[in-house]
Amino acid sequence: MNEAPVSAPLDGVRILLTRAKSDDAIARTLRLAGAQVDALALTVSTPLDSAQLDAARDRLADGAYAWVVFSSWRAARAVVSGLPRARSRGTRIAAVGQATAQWISDHTGVSADLTGAGSAAALLECFPAPSSGARPVLIPRSAAAPDTLPDGLRALGWSVEAVDAYTTAPADIGDCDADIAGNFRAGHYDAAVLTASSQARALPPLLGLPPPSTRVVTIGAPTAATARRLGIAVAAQASSPTPDAIVRALTDALARPTHADAPEERDS
Incomplete structure (x- = not known):
């Protein structure tokens, strides 16, 4: 019962x-x-394919980024295959919230290095400033996402590459x-x-x-x-x-x- x-x-x-x-x-x-x-x-979310996203996936797997930052599990899904290799080459992983961090862990076995309190603004409050000569930050994201994360990271001194990974429509x-x-x-x-x-x-x-x-x-x-x-x-x-x-x-x-x-x- x-x-x-x-x-x-x-x-x-x-x-x-x-x-x-x-x-x-x-x-x-x-x-x-x-x-x-x-x-x-x-709403319905649809993955996107583009030469820019393909190139970002390759660079991520090669360790070209200091950080990769995710605001949703859909963004992580777009580059999930390259995350373990990127981590082995020194790329750190940030997730806006716990649900996204958990999805990454469940699907890659890799834990996020930094997890925010559920919003871009909260993540920016705890994101570190870059060291001299730091590699750029990759942000796979929704095509409809506001520029809160990339603008905030640039204000901290990071070079940022924001790439559309999926689109959401009614x-x-x-x-x-x-x-x-x-x-x-x-x-x-x-x-x-x-x-x-x-x-x-x-x-x-x-x-x-x-x-x-x-x-x-x-x-x-x-x-x-x-x-x-x-x-x-x-x-x-x-x-x-x-x-x-x-x-x-x-x-x-x-x-x-x-x-x-x-x-x-x-x-x-």
């Missing part, structure tokens, strides 16, 4: 998670907290589950979770703006800022990009009264 969870702060709460991954840690944790979770991918409305979409528009979800700015951008054209009764929780200040620019009221922002922090943010948001004209919470 399955035992009920000791603590179920989201017991009976209906949540829309705007991504769909196999064995998703966020979805699993929300369900353990008692929530009813529907996962719907609002899903086709025909690929969205019609029942989930209809339930969202009808206000049947107590909350929705946005884990990336691309999801915030895709939400209004695919599903429309969230009804006033649906609290929106985001991961990260960039996602919250993107959502607000698009007219999406953000009820809470998770304090860190971890499943437990998302549960806490949802619990906090759902504890507040629902008012269509309630003022939005602002980032501190």
